[in-house]
Amino acid sequence: MVDKDELEFIKILVPVAGTTADEGAIELACRLCKSKNNRCEIFAVHVIPVERSLPLDAEDTSKIDAAENILNNIESIGQKQGCPIETEMLQARDIGSTIIDEAKKRGVDLILMGVSYKQHFGQFCLGDVIPYVLENAPCRVLIDHQLQSEL
Amino acid sequence: MKVVIMGCGRVGAQLAILLDKENHKVTTLDINVDSFRRLPPEFKGKALLGNGLDENILKKAGIEEADAFIAVTQGDNRNIMAAQIAKHIFNVPKVICRIYDPLRRDLYSMLGLDALSPTTIFAQMLKEKLES
Amino acid sequence: MYIIIVGGGRLGYYLARTLLDEKHEVLIIEKDAATVQTITSEMGSISIKGDGCETAVLAEAGTNRADIFISVTGEDEDNLVACQVAKYKFNVPRTIARVRNPKHEIIFKKLGIDVTVSSTAIILEYIKHEVPTNPLTHLLSIEEKGVEIVEIKIQPDSKTVGTAIKDITLPPESILALIIHRDSKPSVPTPATILQAEDQIIAVTSPDTEDLLRTALTGS
Numbered sequence: 449m450v451d452k453d454e455l456e457f458i459k460i461l462v463p464v465a466g467t468t469a470d471e472g473a474i475e476l477a478c479r480l481c482k483s484k485n486n487r488c489e490i491f492a493v494h495v496i497p498v499e500r501s502l503p504l505d506a507e508d509t510s511k512i513d514a515a516e517n518i519l520n521n522i523e524s525i526g527q528k529q530g531c532p533i534e535t536e537m538l539q540a541r542d543i544g545s546t547i548i549d550e551a552k553k554r555g556v557d558l559i560l561m562g563v564s565y566k567q568h569f570g571q572f573c574l575g576d577v578i579p580y581v582l583e584n585a586p587c588r589v590l591i592d593h594q595l596q597s598e599l
Numbered sequence: 600m601k602v603v604i605m606g607c608g609r610v611g612a613q614l615a616i617l618l619d620k621e622n623h624k625v626t627t628l629d630i631n632v633d634s635f636r637r638l639p640p641e642f643k644g645k646a647l648l649g650n651g652l653d654e655n656i657l658k659k660a661g662i663e664e665a666d667a668f669i670a671v672t673q674g675d676n677r678n679i680m681a682a683q684i685a686k687h688i689f690n691v692p693k694v695i696c697r698i699y700d701p702l703r704r705d706l707y708s709m710l711g712l713d714a715l716s717p718t719t720i721f722a723q724m725l726k727e728k729l730e731s
Numbered sequence: 732m733y734i735i736i737v738g739g740g741r742l743g744y745y746l747a748r749t750l751l752d753e754k755h756e757v758l759i760i761e762k763d764a765a766t767v768q769t770i771t772s773e774m775g776s777i778s779i780k781g782d783g784c785e786t787a788v789l790a791e792a793g794t795n796r797a798d799i800f801i802s803v804t805g806e807d808e809d810n811l812v813a814c815q816v817a818k819y820k821f822n823v824p825r826t827i828a829r830v831r832n833p834k835h836e837i838i839f840k841k842l843g844i845d846v847t848v849s850s851t852a853i854i855l856e857y858i859k860h861e862v863p864t865n866p867l868t869h870l871l872s873i874e875e876k877g878v879e880i881v882e883i884k885i886q887p888d889s890k891t892v893g894t895a896i897k898d899i900t901l902p903p904e905s906i907l908a909l910i911i912h913r914d915s916k917p918s919v920p921t922p923a924t925i926l927q928a929e930d931q932i933i934a935v936t937s938p939d940t941e942d943l944l945r946t947a948l949t950g951s
Contacts, residue, residue, distance in 0.1 A: 500758060500779075500793030503733075542776035652808060654834055676784060676808040683811075683842050702786045703812070706820055 457588070458484070459556040462492045463547045463577075466518040473562030473592045474522055478529035480560075490533045492522045493550050495543045504539060512537070544580030552586050560590045603628065603665045603691075605651035605681050606672035610697070612637035614669065619644050626660045629672075651681045654688075662689045670696035675703055682712055732756070735797045735823075737783030737813045738804035739766045742829065746803065747777065758792055783813040786820055794821040803829040811835075814844045840874060867945045870933070877937055880908075883948050887928035890950030897922035902936070902943035909933040 460477050464470040474492065481488035494515045498504055519535040526533035540546040551559055559581060566573050582589055600623045604611050607629035615627045615638060625644030628651045629635065635646045649656035651670070662668060668685035670678035675698045682696035695713045698704040704716040732755050736743045739761030747757045751774065760783040761767050770778040781788035783802060794800065800817040802810035807830055814826040828844045830836050833852040840847060860868045866886060872879040885892060891899065896907065907920045911931040918924070920932070926948070936944045 500791065501795055502793065503796070504756075540776075545771075545776050652835070653832070674808065676806070676812040680808040680811050684838055687841055688838055700785070703784065703816070706786065706816060710815070710819055 456484070457558040458487065459489050459554060460491070460558045460560055461547070461551050461554060461556040462490060462522075462560050462562075463543075463581075464492050464494050464518055464522055464562075466494070466514065467562070467564055469562030469564040469592070469594050470518070470522065471525060471562070472594055473560050474525050474533070475529065476562075476590075476592050477560050478526060478531040478533075480558075481531045482529070486531060488531070490526065490531060491550075491554060491556065492519060492533050492535045493547070494518050494535075494537050495546045496537065496539045497543055498539050498541060500541065504541065506539075544577045544584070547577070547581055548584045548586070557587050558590060559585055559587060560592065562592045562594065564594045600624070600666045601661060601664055602626070602667045602669065603657070603660045603662050603685075604669045604671065605629075606670065606678075607634040607637060607646070608671065608673065609637065611669070611671045614671070615644060616642060626665075628656065628660055652677065652684070654684070657684065657689065662691060665689075665691050667691065667693040667695070670694075675700050679703070679707055679712070679714075682714070686712070732798040733793070733796055734758075734799045734801065735760065735789075735792055735794060735817070737761075737800075737802040737810070738829075739763070739770050739778060740803070740805065742803045743801075744770065746801065747774065751777070760788060760792055784809060784816055786816060789816060789821060794823060797821070797823050799823070799825045799827065801827040801829075805831070807831050807835050811839055811842065811844065814839075815842065818843055818845075845874075866949050867941060872938075878935060879938060879941065881934055881936055881941060881944070883932045883934060883945060885926055885928060885930040885932070885949065889926075889928070891926050891948060892928050894926050895922065896920050896924050896926070899926075899947050901947055902940040905934060905936040905940055905944045907932055907934050 457480055460480065462473050462477050477490050481490060496511050496515055498506060515537045519537060523533055523535055538546055561578060563578060566575065578591065602618055602623055603626045604615050605628045607627045611627060615625045618625050619642055626647060627644065628647050628649060630650055632648050638646060647660050651657060662685060668691045670681040672678055678696040678698060682694050685691040686694040698707060698714045698716050699718050701716045701719045704714045707714050734750055734755050735758050736747055737760045739759045743759055747759050750757045757777050759770055759778040760781055761778055762782055764780050767778045767780045779792060794817055800814060800823040802813040804810055810828040814828045817823040818826045825845050827846040827848065828839055830839060830847045830849040833849045836847045836849055836852060856869055866884045868882045870880045870882055909917055910920045910924065911917045912927065913929040932948060934944060
């Protein structure tokens with residue numbers, strides 16, 4: 449039996465990339481939050497990958513604008529669901545390790561990630577980020593995999 | 600003509616045999632003694648075991664009097680380095696090297712090396728054959 | 732500074748560690764995936780997998796904005812090509828190559844590599860310094876100026892012991908900069924300074940005239 453407290457998710461980190469899968473993950477996070485009488489804290493982070501030909505603090509306004517749109521959309525979903533969501537934008541070389549660092553920094557007890565069905569060279573593929581997070585997460589991880597028919 | 604060929608693989612050995620038949624003075628170099636099996640018994644040139652990046656071996660191969668130096672080992676970088684040694688240190692009049700990687704070939708052509716990329720040449724040949 | 736290191740072996744690894752401690756931005760390019768993973772898990776995302784001689788890999792690494800490019804793989808030819816691609820394709824201001832065969836140092840410099848490091852040559856120079864019969868040691872060479880700084884030891888049986896510096900004909904372009912006496916006291920040599928046994932002379936010279944300088948100062 450799992451200790452009941454271990455499944456009490458209070459601080460939830462939702463990494464978002466700007467896909468439809470994010471919205472599903474955020475809605476799921478909001479439901480978890482409401483089931484705890486809104487006691488949860490939800491953090492949505494978007495990581496802007498910076499290629500090495502640029503310094504880490506280089507400002508690409510188009511990417512920053514896109515990131516702001518993504519996070520605004522997330523906030524509005526939260527408002528609709530009646531859950532406040534704290535959003536943050538980060539710049540990094542590597543997305544996976546940045547998510548892990550953020551989870552550790554904020555001391556979250558759940559990372560919740562949305563994933564849509566993807567193929568790479570004709571085979572089902574999870575990408576780089578999710579396996580990295582699963583391997584290195586300091587807390588529980590929930591992967592919300594969207595139905596193929598939704599695509 | 601005195602020619603030093605570094606690398607006695609299929610291409611190196613074939614070239615050595617062709618030049619030898621035309622009575623050029625050929626020296627082939629290889630780090631693997633087995634490679635010299637590709638040279639027929641009637642081959643009149645020299646076969647020398649050793650590393651073509653080593654100045655002493657190159658001198659032994661007669662690079663100082665050579666009219667031409669050809670680098671056709673399996674390693675692009677070995678060929679590039681050997682060709683540059685032949686060209687810039689020993690001032691061999693004609694230096695040719697093989698570089699499989701087309702991008703690296705382009706860069707070193709720009710830097711003045713006479714370099715051939717079998718990748719580009721063969722792909723081009725296949726395309727021409729398709730179109731004929 | 733942004734420093735790119737090709738080769739994540741022991742040398743590249745500790746180089747990266749030290750440079751990171753000094754707050755430089757560091758990237759290691761390494762062919763072996765397992766090595767990349769080890770580096771990443773220990774030092775964070777400062778490593779990419781790839782061939783450091785390939786233009787595409789160097790472009791991804793952001794070589795265009797690198798201040799220093801260091802190639803320390805185990806193969807001389809790979810280090811040469813990586814540095815040349817960095818220098819001529821990406822205009823990196825300073826390239827440093829590790830050299831296994833000390834004879835390759837001259838070749839590398841002739842082919843445009845700014846700095847070469849040969850552990851063989853370094854150890855050899857150190858051994859020469861320890862051997863009393865070898866009075867001249869190279870301390871530093873300033874390549875772009877064609878100048879080197881050397882140390883010359885005056886042996887007790889040297890013919891020049893007791894001679895004043897003004898009576899010694901030095902080769903052109905050679906300057907005596909400092910004399911360290913047996914009692915470890917340094918002084919700036921003047922024409923009147925008299926050479927004594929076991930003096931260590933620090934001099935500026937050129938590679939072509941160092942033999943003449945040694946002969947002039949040691950009398951042999």
